[in-house]
Amino acid sequence: MQDLEETLKWVEEIGKDEKWFKQNFKKKKGIWTAPNGLDLGILDIAHLPEGLPDIIGNLTIRCKSAKHLNLPKSLKSLILYWLESAEDLVLPEGLTHFAASGFHSAQYLKLPKSLTHLYLDALTSAEHLQLPEGLTKLSLRALTSAEHLRLPKSLKEINLKSLTSAKDLDLPEGLEQLDMNSLTSAEDLVLPKQLKTLICSSLISAEHLKLPETLTYITLGALVSAQNLSLPDGLKELYLSSLTSTEHLNLPSGLTDLHLDSITFAEHLTLPARLTGLSLDSLISAKHLTLPAGLIVLSLRALTSAQYLNLPVELQVLILSSLTSAKYLILPRTLISTNLSSLKSMEDLVLPLWLDGEWNLTSITKEQFVNSRYMGEVIGKIYFAGRKILGTGR
16 A cells, blocks of 8 residues: 555545544554445545555445546445446455445446445446346346346345336346335246245235245235235235235234234234234224234234223233223233323323333323322333433333
């Protein structure tokens, strides 16, 4: 590298001083390194000095042009903001992580063979894009068509958030995680047999959707009907936040986390016995709702009455943020996080003798709580109206 004096001249050019240099760079065995990475912020950088000290973490630069951008040869991770074109960009051969948000075309872009993680979230076309064979993680969030897209077999994770159609999309057989948030139809979609995670939050129908048995996590956020939906037996987490009816819905017995946030009534809803997390944030009545005994997390944000609600004795997290009356409410002793933020009175509210964790009672005043003559012990924190707090927590 250049001697320290030359490097300090560059430090002054970018508006920093020797103190900043020594805070970011450490000398070890005669070599200056930036052990925590380096963020050059929004500085107007005309160039980087030849032999810039080794960057151990991320090197983050905001610049419109790569001209005169002399990147350290030992660089492993690079983030470039605002870059308008890949012209003049020379990436070091040992680079493993590269992210750029600015240029829309892959023209002039030459990616090193060492790359394993690539994020080009402004790229709108795959034309000219040559992906290295060892790539394991790829994010092309702005890509609207799979035309010209050639995916390496080594890929394990892909993010194609803006892709609305699977036409021309050839997914690698070993792919484990796929995010196609804007996909509206499963036509032409062939999912790899080893896939574990699938996110298709805009898919409106399960027609043509063939789910691999290896899937453990699924998000189908726009699906309004479970018709044609065949869920794999090994599924653990399921998000169907737009589903309005449980008709045709057959939940796998091993499911542990379920989100059905548009269901208003629990009639015909049969919940798996192994469920530990449940969100039914549009449910307006607990009638017909049978909760699994091992449930740990429960969110019922729209419920205004606790009538028919039988809470599991091992429940730890409870969200009833629209509940206006504590009548019928029997709280488990195991709770460590509770949201009853719409309750305006302590009437009928029977609290456990040990109040652990965090309790949100922000529509009740601290004076109301004190006047209720609660006989238990607060070992967590209670949040009251007016930003008042009781307890210090553990």
